[in-house]
Amino acid sequence: MRIRTTPKTAVALVAGLALVAGACGSDDDSSDSADDAEEAVDEAEETLDSVADEAEEAVDTAVDDTEEATENSAAEETDEAAGDGETIRVGIVAPSASNDLAFTQSMVDSVERVEAERDLEVAITDGTFVVEDAAAAIRGYAEDGFDLVIAHGSQYGGPLEEIAPDFPEVSFAWGTSVDTFGLDNVYAYTTNADLGGYVNGVMAAQLTESDVIGVVGPVEVGDAKLYVDGFSNGVAATNPDVTVNVNYIESFSDVALASEAATSLVANGADILTGTAQMVVGATGVATESGLPWFGTQSNQTPLGEDIVVASQVYHWEIVLNQMLDSLEGGTLGGETYTLTFENGGLEMEYNDAFELDEAVRASADEAVAGLTDGSLTTGVTE
Amino acid sequence: MWSDFFTVSVFVATLASGIRLATPFLLAALGEAVGQRSGVLNLGVEGVMLIGAFAAYFTKLKTESTVLAVLVALGVGAVMGLIYAFVTVIMQAAQGISGIGIYLFGLGFTDLLFQKQVGTPQPIPKLAKVEIPLLSDIPWIGEIFFQHNLLVYLAFLLVPVAWFMINKTTFGLNIRAVGETPEAADTLGVSVNLTRTFTIVIGNTMAGLAGAALALEVGIFQQNLTAGQGFIAIALVYFGAWRPVGVMSGALLFGIVSATVLTLKTLGIVEGAASSLLAMAPAILTIVVLVVVSRRIAAPAALTRPFDRAAS
Numbered sequence: 001m002r003i004r005t006t007p008k009t010a011v012a013l014v015a016g017l018a019l020v021a022g023a024c025g026s027d028d029d030s031s032d033s034a035d036d037a038e039e040a041v042d043e044a045e046e047t048l049d050s051v052a053d054e055a056e057e058a059v060d061t062a063v064d065d066t067e068e069a070t071e072n073s074a075a076e077e078t079d080e081a082a083g084d085g086e087t088i089r090v091g092i093v094a095p096s097a098s099n100d101l102a103f104t105q106s107m108v109d110s111v112e113r114v115e116a117e118r119d120l121e122v123a124i125t126d127g128t129f130v131v132e133d134a135a136a137a138i139r140g141y142a143e144d145g146f147d148l149v150i151a152h153g154s155q156y157g158g159p160l161e162e163i164a165p166d167f168p169e170v171s172f173a174w175g176t177s178v179d180t181f182g183l184d185n186v187y188a189y190t191t192n193a194d195l196g197g198y199v200n201g202v203m204a205a206q207l208t209e210s211d212v213i214g215v216v217g218p219v220e221v222g223d224a225k226l227y228v229d230g231f232s233n234g235v236a237a238t239n240p241d242v243t244v245n246v247n248y249i250e251s252f253s254d255v256a257l258a259s260e261a262a263t264s265l266v267a268n269g270a271d272i273l274t275g276t277a278q279m280v281v282g283a284t285g286v287a288t289e290s291g292l293p294w295f296g297t298q299s300n301q302t303p304l305g306e307d308i309v310v311a312s313q314v315y316h317w318e319i320v321l322n323q324m325l326d327s328l329e330g331g332t333l334g335g336e337t338y339t340l341t342f343e344n345g346g347l348e349m350e351y352n353d354a355f356e357l358d359e360a361v362r363a364s365a366d367e368a369v370a371g372l373t374d375g376s377l378t379t380g381v382t383e
Numbered sequence: 384m385w386s387d388f389f390t391v392s393v394f395v396a397t398l399a400s401g402i403r404l405a406t407p408f409l410l411a412a413l414g415e416a417v418g419q420r421s422g423v424l425n426l427g428v429e430g431v432m433l434i435g436a437f438a439a440y441f442t443k444l445k446t447e448s449t450v451l452a453v454l455v456a457l458g459v460g461a462v463m464g465l466i467y468a469f470v471t472v473i474m475q476a477a478q479g480i481s482g483i484g485i486y487l488f489g490l491g492f493t494d495l496l497f498q499k500q501v502g503t504p505q506p507i508p509k510l511a512k513v514e515i516p517l518l519s520d521i522p523w524i525g526e527i528f529f530q531h532n533l534l535v536y537l538a539f540l541l542v543p544v545a546w547f548m549i550n551k552t553t554f555g556l557n558i559r560a561v562g563e564t565p566e567a568a569d570t571l572g573v574s575v576n577l578t579r580t581f582t583i584v585i586g587n588t589m590a591g592l593a594g595a596a597l598a599l600e601v602g603i604f605q606q607n608l609t610a611g612q613g614f615i616a617i618a619l620v621y622f623g624a625w626r627p628v629g630v631m632s633g634a635l636l637f638g639i640v641s642a643t644v645l646t647l648k649t650l651g652i653v654e655g656a657a658s659s660l661l662a663m664a665p666a667i668l669t670i671v672v673l674v675v676v677s678r679r680i681a682a683p684a685a686l687t688r689p690f691d692r693a694a695s
Contacts, residue, residue, distance in 0.1 A: 096605075096606065097494075097605070097606050099498075099502050100504065100605070101503060101504055105503075127494060127606055129606075129607065219659075220659075245649050245650065245651060246651070247648045247649045248648065249645070249648075250659055251610065253605075253606075253610055255603065255608055255610070256404070256407070256597055256600070256608075257610075257641070257645070259601040259602075260400055260403065260404055260642065260645055261645050261649070263400060263403075264396070264397075264400060264645045264649045265649050267392075267393075267396035268387075268393065268396070268646075268649050279605075281504050281506070281603045282603065284506065285509055285602035285603055288506060288602070289509050289602070303505070304504065304506060305506065
């Protein structure tokens with residue numbers, strides 16, 4: 001059973017309408033702008049309080065919906081009651097849309113795969129690109145007794161470190177990170193994104209004709225940095241003469257800036273592009289427009305450009321989710337770190353069949369994957 | 384590295400990029416400037432831009448018609464203008480808080496529509512470049528100024544149009560009058576409410592067009608696509624001292640500085656922490672100029688003040 005909510009949407013809609021309606025009710029006839037400003041500040045403060053309350057209410061509503069749906073489902077599907085264990089309630093808080101073809105979708109797709117094998121109740125709160133909204137949702141799930149609350153974003157570490165000690169009976173997980181804050185009820189999960197980055201780099205180095213490759217990154221942290229560094233090292237290991245120009249735009253969400261960064265990379269000679277994080281949809285547009293090959297990561301990005309996407313490194317978070325759930329069922333609430341790798345099946349290269357990739361290039365990629373899996377090859381990336 | 388930066392090709396590409404980046408800011412800020420000259424502040428520009436962006440994106444996705452996409456964006460912008468005019472002019476609501484309401488509505492509404500009507504991001508063809516005959520062939524100049532999409536040309540053509548409207552027409556005189564002393568304008572027979580309604584509709588229509596320019600330029604829509612551009616546009620109105628040419632200067636400065644930062648990063652001239660700091664350069668520069676301008680030029684005297692004929 002899975003319930004997806006976007007409190008941000010509901011709150012924004014309600015708050016927007018309420019603000020406009022509330023403003024219409026104003027009986028202020030003062031012409032003094034200073035008074036107006038003071039009143040505006042007061043109203044803004046009230047509004048912020050109201051928005052915060054509504055955010056909590058939205059999470060509560062989501063939880064109630066989940067419980068209700070689960071009860072109904074249980075009544076309807078008694079014959080299919082799962083296993084002999086108790087249902088585990090999982091709340092997920094993620095920064096972007098569930099179908100972003102990137103970071104959030106990689107988790108949502110993984111949860112769907114886990115749900116097929118285990119008895120879970122899952123509630124997802126997506127679109128919480130504002131960290132304060134995410135913190136409210138995390139706390140909301142914990143207060144409502146969810147067994148595992150996943151904060152899917154490295155930017156959520158700060159609030160999670162504050163919230164987790166208040167709920168010692170609730171298990172929390174967050175990523176990408178390796179830091180559990182020394183807390184017994186916090187799991188950390190990460191991905192060796194440099195592995196797939198390296199493989200993509202091996203292929204890109206063989207496809208480039210201009211010997212210049214462009215990379216659009218968000219902020220130089222976490223799996224984004226790992227991917228970019230792995231990609232650069234894969235290129236260098238294959239053809240040291242190729243230049244990799246990297247442009248971190250300092251934003252996970254600015255699509256327009258990602259688009260312009262890609263344009264800048266192309267203008268400076270890049271004939272292959274890659275990138276990571278949610279805002280790359282802007283960069284893939286430039287690749288499509290210019291007819292340049294694109295290498296993806298996080299999710300299979302072929303839908304963003306069926307003619308230009310060569311391959312994508314796909315995150316299978318179900319590997320770490322199952323490890324966490326096994327540990328949770330064993331009575332351990334946290335304190336451990338899990339990592340996606342080629343070896344444990346958490347990372348996988350998916351190729352776009354519509355892109356005619358040279359067999360020799362594909363073979364070199366397969367060889368790199370094999371080497372990175374058995375440990376005979378390393379990416380050279382150190383965190 | 385620096386030697387790569389100081390080349391003609393990089394210089395030309397950076398300026399052309401700056402003009403593209405400036406376009407949504409310019410369209411939104413021009414419209415907002417017209418509204419503010421009449422005494423109406425609209426903090427909801429960001430929300431209307433989002434609605435315009437989604438409208439243009441969705442129309443293009445479903446009909447493949449760019450013209451229709453732009454027209455729909457203009458239409459929804461105008462409708463949002465009528466709503467905002469009703470709230471702030473007819474109902475005389477506080478402009479600041481009403482604008483925030485419009486922003487939040489736009490943010491939530493477009494996300495809701497996108498999730499329900501589109502789902503997974505689906506690319507649309509980007510707006511095609513139109514090379515102006517003869518002019519686009521001029522070395523350097525042609526690539527910088529005359530190889531853009533039509534909305535870029537339209538944005539810059541609207542600068543003299545806005546200047547002419549504000550400074551050389553009776554309607555423009557009315558706009559300035561109701562923005563400075565609405566009571567006096569009313570005494571002279573100028574309909575303050577009607578004038579403000581027109582400027583609000585103009586401003587919101589421009590914001591809708593700005594959103595369309597953004598969505599059609601990047602060829603996709605995503606939650607919070609505008610990423611704060613509407614708020615920067617409002618700052619650029621103050622930056623430009625409520626004058627179309629000043630607004631254009633501010634938009635160009637912001638766009639070109641942003642493009643320069645991107646180029647410096649692309650060429651690997653700045654990396655790591657320096658890169659992060661440099662990314663803030665456009666905003667810092669805007670704030671600095673804003674402080675300087677605000678000390679020299681006063682805002683329209685009646686800005687944010689509702690007009691109540693009975694009380695005047």
